[in-house]
Amino acid sequence: MNKKELILRTATSLFSENGFENTSMNQICNAANVSKGLVYHHFDSKNEILVEIFRNTTEQMKNISSLSSNESPSDQLLTIIENFFSQLEKDVVTLRLNLNVMFQPSTREFLKAQIEERSSLLYGSVKKIFDQIDQEKSNALSFMFIAELDGIALSFLSIFEDYPLLEIKDQLVSKYQSL
Incomplete structure (x- = not known):
């Protein structure tokens, strides 16, 4: 699985568990164990x-x-x-x-x-x-x-x-x- 897929899979899980509004970019980064820069490289x-x-x-x-x-x-x-x-x-x-x-x-x-x-x-x-x-x-x-x-x-x-x-x-x- 590449990093973009990892970010999507992690975000899906967090959005589903916590709700979209209650999930921050920091939480996605931490759970996926990737940097904010990498996330923002793939997504605005x-x-x-x-x-x-x-x-x-x-x-x-x-x-x-x-x-x-x-x-x-x-x-x-x-x-x-x-x-x-x-x-x-x-x-x-x-x-x-x-x-x-x-x-x-x-x-x-x-x-x-x-x-x-x-x-x-x-x-x-x-x-x-x-x-x-x-x-x-x-x-x-x-x-x-x-x-x-x-x-x-x-x-x-x-x-x-x-x-x-x-x-x-x-x-x-x-x-x-x-x-």
Whole structure:
């Protein structure tokens, strides 16, 4: 792992644990065991670090939602569901941070472009699938599907301690495999 990745990973952890507003550049430097000069060589500000973390997560989402057009619409949805749950299980800290900063007015403002890009990406991918299933209802079906995933992420990452993630996944797969 290079120093920039180390800084991002450390900042992600600290932002997730302490909150963005409560984490200083000094804390990031100390936890990563790097100098302030090195951090500022890679990033102009703490805000820029957060934007980079958010961009990286969006890139991961692009990979999750890149689908084979040879698959049936149902299989494409199942692939999204599989990738979504896999990401939830393996990257809790980053996803929890992303969720938190999207709801904070101060961070939401300077992440506005990245949030819009991510939302547009997700909606566009899902809408293409639902256009194949029911063009007339694809808009509503797309937003409903995204809302289900968002609700699952919110519940798992920040509300329920013993969230039955695998059972929820099984129910969602069952619901969408018969389309």
